[in-house]
Every structure is written in C-alpha cells, then in structure tokens.
Amino acid sequence: MSFVTLARNTRYAFGENRLTLIAVAMLGIMVVCAALGPLLAPYDPLMTNAAVKLAPPSAAHWFGTDVLGRDILSRVIVAARLDLGMAVSAVVLSFGAGLALGAAAGYFGGWTDAIVGRVMDTIMAFPLFVLAMGIVAALGNSVLNIIIATMIINLPFYCRFARAEVNVRRELGYVEAARMGGNTALQTLVNHIVPNILPPMMVQASLNMGWAILNAAGLSFIGLGVRPPTPEWGIMVSEGASYIISGEWWAFMFPGAALVAAVFTFNMLGDGLRDLLDPRKRV
Amino acid sequence: MPSLLGVVVVTFLLSHALPGDPAAYFAGPAANAASIASVRATLGLDRPLPEQFLRYVVDLLHGNLGNSLTTGQPVLTDLAQRLPASLELSGYAIIFAVGVAVPLGVWSAMKANGPVDHASRVIVTVSAAFPTFFVGLLLVYVFYYLLGWAPEPVGRLNEVNYSPPPTITGAYTVDALLAGDGGVFRAALAQLTLPAISLGLFALAPLARITRAAMLEALGSDFVRTARANGLPTAKIVFTYALRNALLPITSVLGMVFSFLIGSNVLIEQVFGWQGVGAYAVSAVLASDYAAVQGFVLMMAVLYVLLNLAVDIAATIIDPRVRFES
Amino acid sequence: MTAQLVVENLSLRFRTRYGNVQALDGVSLTLGKGEIVGIVGESGSGKSVTAYAVMGLLDDTADVTSGRINMGGAEILKAAPDVLNALRGREMTMIFQSPRTALNPIRKVGRQIEDVLREHGNVPARELRREAVAALARVRIPDPERRAEAYPFELSGGMCQRVMIAMALACSPSVLIADEPTTGLDVTTQAVIMDLIRDMSRGGDMATLLITHDLGLAGEYCDRIAVMHAGHVVEAGPTEAILTKSAHPYTRQLLAATPTAETRMEELSAIPGSLPDLRSPLPPCRFVMRCARRQPVCDEAPLRWRQCGPDHVVRCRLPL
Numbered sequence: 019m020s021f022v023t024l025a026r027n028t029r030y031a032f033g034e035n036r037l038t039l040i041a042v043a044m045l046g047i048m049v050v051c052a053a054l055g056p057l058l059a060p061y062d063p064l065m066t067n068a069a070v071k072l073a074p075p076s077a078a079h080w081f082g083t084d085v086l087g088r089d090i091l092s093r094v095i096v097a098a099r100l101d102l103g104m105a106v107s108a109v110v111l112s113f114g115a116g117l118a119l120g121a122a123a124g125y126f127g128g129w130t131d132a133i134v135g136r137v138m139d140t141i142m143a144f145p146l147f148v149l150a151m152g153i154v155a156a157l158g159n160s161v162l163n164i165i166i167a168t169m170i171i172n173l174p175f176y177c178r179f180a181r182a183e184v185n186v187r188r189e190l191g192y193v194e195a196a197r198m199g200g201n202t203a204l205q206t207l208v209n210h211i212v213p214n215i216l217p218p219m220m221v222q223a224s225l226n227m228g229w230a231i232l233n234a235a236g237l238s239f240i241g242l243g244v245r246p247p248t249p250e251w252g253i254m255v256s257e258g259a260s261y262i263i264s265g266e267w268w269a270f271m272f273p274g275a276a277l278v279a280a281v282f283t284f285n286m287l288g289d290g291l292r293d294l295l296d297p298r299k300r301v
Numbered sequence: 302m303p304s305l306l307g308v309v310v311v312t313f314l315l316s317h318a319l320p321g322d323p324a325a326y327f328a329g330p331a332a333n334a335a336s337i338a339s340v341r342a343t344l345g346l347d348r349p350l351p352e353q354f355l356r357y358v359v360d361l362l363h364g365n366l367g368n369s370l371t372t373g374q375p376v377l378t379d380l381a382q383r384l385p386a387s388l389e390l391s392g393y394a395i396i397f398a399v400g401v402a403v404p405l406g407v408w409s410a411m412k413a414n415g416p417v418d419h420a421s422r423v424i425v426t427v428s429a430a431f432p433t434f435f436v437g438l439l440l441v442y443v444f445y446y447l448l449g450w451a452p453e454p455v456g457r458l459n460e461v462n463y464s465p466p467p468t469i470t471g472a473y474t475v476d477a478l479l480a481g482d483g484g485v486f487r488a489a490l491a492q493l494t495l496p497a498i499s500l501g502l503f504a505l506a507p508l509a510r511i512t513r514a515a516m517l518e519a520l521g522s523d524f525v526r527t528a529r530a531n532g533l534p535t536a537k538i539v540f541t542y543a544l545r546n547a548l549l550p551i552t553s554v555l556g557m558v559f560s561f562l563i564g565s566n567v568l569i570e571q572v573f574g575w576q577g578v579g580a581y582a583v584s585a586v587l588a589s590d591y592a593a594v595q596g597f598v599l600m601m602a603v604l605y606v607l608l609n610l611a612v613d614i615a616a617t618i619i620d621p622r623v624r625f626e627s
Numbered sequence: 628m629t630a631q632l633v634v635e636n637l638s639l640r641f642r643t644r645y646g647n648v649q650a651l652d653g654v655s656l657t658l659g660k661g662e663i664v665g666i667v668g669e670s671g672s673g674k675s676v677t678a679y680a681v682m683g684l685l686d687d688t689a690d691v692t693s694g695r696i697n698m699g700g701a702e703i704l705k706a707a708p709d710v711l712n713a714l715r716g717r718e719m720t721m722i723f724q725s726p727r728t729a730l731n732p733i734r735k736v737g738r739q740i741e742d743v744l745r746e747h748g749n750v751p752a753r754e755l756r757r758e759a760v761a762a763l764a765r766v767r768i769p770d771p772e773r774r775a776e777a778y779p780f781e782l783s784g785g786m787c788q789r790v791m792i793a794m795a796l797a798c799s800p801s802v803l804i805a806d807e808p809t810t811g812l813d814v815t816t817q818a819v820i821m822d823l824i825r826d827m828s829r830g831g832d833m834a835t836l837l838i839t840h841d842l843g844l845a846g847e848y849c850d851r852i853a854v855m856h857a858g859h860v861v862e863a864g865p866t867e868a869i870l871t872k873s874a875h876p877y878t879r880q881l882l883a884a885t886p887t888a889e890t891r892m893e894e895l896s897a898i899p900g901s902l903p904d905l906r907s908p909l910p911p912c913r914f915v916m917r918c919a920r921r922q923p924v925c926d927e928a929p930l931r932w933r934q935c936g937p938d939h940v941v942r943c944r945l946p947l
Contacts, residue, residue, distance in 0.1 A: 140307030147564025274435040282430035532716030
C-alpha cells in the first residue's frame, strides 16, 4: 500500500472512529506515565507515612493512600512502567519467536511444520493461565519469569497466524520470482514474505496486548512475580482487596481502573488497526 | 491421545526444571550432605531423566501424584476433596454466561442495530477489558458492602450458621436439595451468586459476540430465505433453522472459553475465599509445594482435554456433515 | 381466463447508503391459472425483485412507490405480516437457484417438508412423515422413503431442486414462482426439472412464474413471456410472438445473443453497453443508451404501452 493511501486511510479510520482516537490519546498518557513515571508522581511511591494510612481521596492525595500511608496516585503512575513493560516484553518476544517458528513451519513444511505444530498443540492443550502458573512455579518467582511464562502461553497464536499467512503466500507469483532470482529460502522469507505478513500480525499483537496485561496482572494478583513494596497494578489490587469489606474502596479501585483503562486502550487500538488494514471495511 | 502425552511430558519437565535442589528442600533445614543424598535416592532424583520420566508415568497410572508438603496428604486426595467446589462454581458460571449471552446474541441479531444491540455491544466491549479478579472485587464492594444484598464472601458456606450437607455429588446446592435442606440450599446459592457471576462475565463477551455474528449470518442465509418463502412461523425459523445452525460456530469458541474459565477460576477462588482447587494451587505455588502444583496443572490439563473432547462430540451431534467427514 | 396473479404498475426503490436504487418502474404483468409465464432479462433487470415483491419478502430498505399486487384476491402490498405468512407456503410459494444452499444443511430433507406441512397442510401429526414421503414421490424422487432421511449434502443438485419443488408444492399452492430453478444444474438435469415443473403446473392448474435469463429455456416452456430491462417490462406477449415477431429492440438483441447449436464463437453477438446506474436520474426509456435506433422522440416522457398484436404489448416509441 503506498504511503499516500496509507496516510489517507489512517485519517479515515481514525477520523471515522472517535473511539480509536480516544484510545490513541490514552495510549499516549500511559506511555508518558511509563517513561516519566517517577518524575510525574507527586509523592515517592515507596515512602510510607503511618499518619495518613488508608486516607480517602482528597486534595492532597487524589487517589487516597494505602494501608502503609503511601500515595496511591504516585504508585499507579509509576506502576505503569512495570505493567506495560512486562506486557510489551512478553508480546514482543512472543511475536518474534512466533513469527520465526510459524514462518519456518509454513514455508518449509514437512518435519519443521510437524514439530512446531506438535509443540504449539501441546501448549494449547493446557488452560493457559494454569500453564503460566506452572511455569512460574517451576522457574521461580520473579518478574522475568512472569514475562517468560506470558510469552510462552501467547506463542501459539502468533505461530499459527504466521504459519497460515506464510502458507498462503508461499505459492504466489512474486515469491516464485524471488526464488528464481536466486534468493535462498531465508532471503525469500525475510525480504519478500515477512514484510507482507507484518501488518496483519501487528493487528494480532495489539489485540493480544490487552490479554498479556491481564495475564501478568492475574499472576501478580495471586502473589507471583512481583513482591511488595514494588508498585504494580495487580499486586496493588490484591493489597487493597482486604479493605473492601471495611469500605476503603480506593485502595483496590484505582489500580484496577488503571488495568481496565490499559486493556481497553489496547483492545480499541487493535480494532482500529484492524479496520485500517481491512480493505473490505473501508467501502 | 497425543495431546495428553504432551501434557504429561510438559508437567514432568516443569517439575524437573525447578530451581534449586528439591532433595535439599524435602530433607529439611537440619539436613546434611548424607541425609540429602539419601532423600535424593529415595525420591529417585539421582536416576537418569528418562528413567525418572518412566517412574513418573507409572506413578500417574497408579493415581500417585505425590504428597503435598503443606497438607502432608497425597496430592490426589487433596485435589479430589476440593475439585467439587471448583466444578460447582464453574458450572453455575457457565450456566449464567450461556443463559445471558445466547439470548442476548439472538436478540441483537434479530433487532440488529437496535437499542439492545448497541447496548449489548458496548457492555461486551467494555467488560472484556475488566480483569476477572477486579470484577469480583467490584461486585463484592457494591453488592456486599454498599448494598448488603450479597452475603459475606467467606467461601462456599457461612460455616458459623450452616453446615455442609451430606456429600453425594460434592456440589452443596445439589446435595442440599437431595437432602431436602432448603436453608442450606439457599445459603449455598447465595454464596455462589457473586463468584459465579464474576467468573461468567468474562465468558459472556466472546459468547455474546459470536452468537450475534452466527445468528446474523444464519438469518441472512439462503435456507432461511426458503423457510420464509414457505411461510414457516418466526419462532421455528429463529430457533430450529437459524439458531441450530448458529450453534456450530458457537461451539467452536467454547474451547477457548473453557480455557479462560479454568484459569479465571483460580483468581475468583482467591477473591472469594473459595475452598476449591484454584485456591489450593495458589497456596501451593507460593509455598513451593511442587508436587501439589504439578498435580494441579496436570489435573486441569486433563479436565481441559476432556472438555474439548465433549465439545467435539457436541459438534458432531449438531452437524451431520462433521460426522460424515470423520 | 381468470387472472391468479395481477401486478399492476409496480414501482419500488431501495434505500441504500449510496442513494436510492430505482429497482422497478411501472412493472405490470398477469398470470392466469394453468399458465406458465416467463420473466426474461439480464442480471440486475429486476426479475427477482419482482418475485420477492409478489411474495412479500422484500426487506425494510424497500419502498414501494406505486402499484398493487393482487394474488388470488389478496392485496399483497397492504397485507399484514401474519396474513402474508399464512399465504406463503400455502397459496403462493417460491423455489430458488442453488438448491443445495437453499435447504437447511443440518436438517433431514423429509423433516423440512414436514415443517411446511405442519404449518400449512392440515395434516395430523402422525401423518406428517407419510405425507412428506408422498410429496417426494410426486416429484419422482426414486426411493423416497430412504431419501427423506437424507441431508442435503448427501443429495445431488438436481435432487435438491426436486426436494425444494416438493416442499413448495406440498400444499398445492395456486401460484409458484421459480427463480432461476435450473441455473447451475447440468443440461440434462435442467430439462428433467423443467419438465417436472411443467407437469406439476398443468396437473395442478397452478399459475407459474418462471424467472430466467435464458431466453431459450423460456421459449421452450412458457406460454407467455415478459421481457425486462433495468426495472422495466419492455415487452410482453405469447411466446410465439416474442420469439418470432418481437417488437422491442432489446428483445431482438437478446434473441440474437442467444446461441443455438449452429452458432459459432465468432458469431456470438453481445448487447452493447450495460445496465444503467439505477441510482441516477433515468430517462423515460431505460434502454436508450444501448439502442441503435435511438431518436430524439425517445427522450420524451411518458413512455406508454403500445399494442402490437393480440395480447402482445411493447413499451417503445419506435417498435419494430
């Protein structure tokens, strides 16, 4: 697609759909929070202050304070870096590995396809969150292992997608031409096929990001990976959960809302991207 | 079945990829090199990996999942005790999800772009962004703390006021009915309401969306046009002609829905203090109770494989074309 | 002959995102008992739209701007939905092209016929299956008992069409509309199906409307033919007259374009141009852009019917 058409279509897709614009704006906010977190936070997210513990939202503390007197707004802002970082890392790794494995399986077929397929089927034979728990239990309770676990359970989606797309394109004219022109299999794949399957795969990635965030948050909610006092949305919800029944709602509500906002943003972006790339919808 | 084999291999690998030396852990804090070595020998951890795997499989076939560090009991016993609680919860969650999603999807398709359709699309899109545990906590806050409609989230039954019914199926509601105990039935049902709804809400979104899409396609199909041309009554067209055909794509989504459901079960059990396998697994992971975690992962995987099998069987019942292909 | 179906001056348009499509303009035709009338025209000429209008199957985007449809005494355009539902399947039925997709793929064909009988047939429940099998036998399906238990994907295209005919005729309707019933079937099966339709029509004293793009087929089986172009009926009359003494340039060109056994590839003639865009403002005669005989007088409204033979009318300023 030429650059002019892409620009025109972008304006169309985003202009038509106000939700997508809102999503882009929210993404911007989150990225800023992630990048500049500590600079934006009004208080030190780790600083405790027993005098104001569990204080409701006020002018001094917009999101209130938690049981140790830490400012929740600051913690929510700073947590963006960790939550988004975990999700993005996991998705990028899944995407890369899935693309490589799936493209190889789709292009070469035969044993490669059989083995890769078997591995992916085995992963998908597990309920995915349970598998993630098992992987974190096996490898150890750390943030890195949460990323690895999330990466592994997301792998099959990218792998299958890449495989299907490569399979479709393998016999097309321009691929044949590339092969004739003396390109090795790897060159054909990388220079000719992969660039064409990147757009739909990116749609998958943005649709998948929301799920990656939920996964990582779920794991940290049950106490895996992230340890206190690290600010992270999932663990903050877990810390705030005990105080619901005594009415201190702000401790769990704001980090939870941040999670919802993040997932929603990526879901909307994914839909917007999909509409942008789907020629049929543009009629 | 190949997938079961893969599952067994993976669970074996998981428990043997553990950091640290399990033998040292099992031997206890007062161990020395000799006792650790003897523990290792007893557990067979010094044998080559393939031999360990074979032992593992043989143990499995005998139903031996090892013993839990925290409870001291065989893992299989622990899981078997707690499984009915999780199954009861998930069962009600599915009933809720399907019971709301399918009629909603059908209505949205029939009155496409009407107010119900738009409202349900918004609700579905928004609810898909909510983490299950957050939904559970929100519901507790609103319906227990603010409104006082729901009972205290203390698990399956408020043991202060009620005692569990005699075990027949393991499901408190069913067993209470079988025992004729209306009070316990109501109490158990009340405790089930919020967690089942929280769990079901996450399944609602994909189910409603696919029902709507599948119904729209069925209602616009050639054979529905023929049915209309032959003057068949609307109810028959919607249910016997359109909906039955729409069930095919709906069942194809069920596999994924079940995967989410089993995973989310763990989170909901945490939130509501539910005495099911999920809560058991969480404490096991945190306590590095390897046998228990492994047993849990294996059991859930087997359950998932069985559920997928059931879905495949359902598909062949619904669609005769699938029967003939296989 | 009593007219079983009367369509009088029917005009309708579809509201779409890109404007109003003037699908039909001043369409009139009559159908008598025991007659087979053919509507012939290119794709997009409005043949199927007319059929759907008669059956009351148009959706909400269709606005009828004028005209009436009378089917056996009932005013279709004014009828309430439940009245229409009662008429459909019982007094008037329709069969479609691509019979295999037009049947419910996961329901046995016998059961689908029973559904129609249950609704319209006044048949007691325990007789339903027997009646369904009898309906299959009437359309000459071999081994109807066994075939009733089959699913559409197990039957050939020709058999599926017979099943559809069986469903349509199960309650002996007075009007049958056949929308391209043989398109997509092989030639031998085409002949068999058309013979069946003709026999069932004559035998049941039914009025049949045959919609087709195949002028040859219409010539073979119809008593009268109406030729449609771009939402207009341009000519209507007895088959003989249409085929040998056609008065409209379009009909002439259609006849010329229909290959016979002797036509060679190079001799195939096409009609120049294509159907006009039905969304734009249209001249009184919608064929002018493609007509070799066009004169300034052709652009003058209104375009009236002219009689050019017994029961033979044409809508042209300069009929042949």
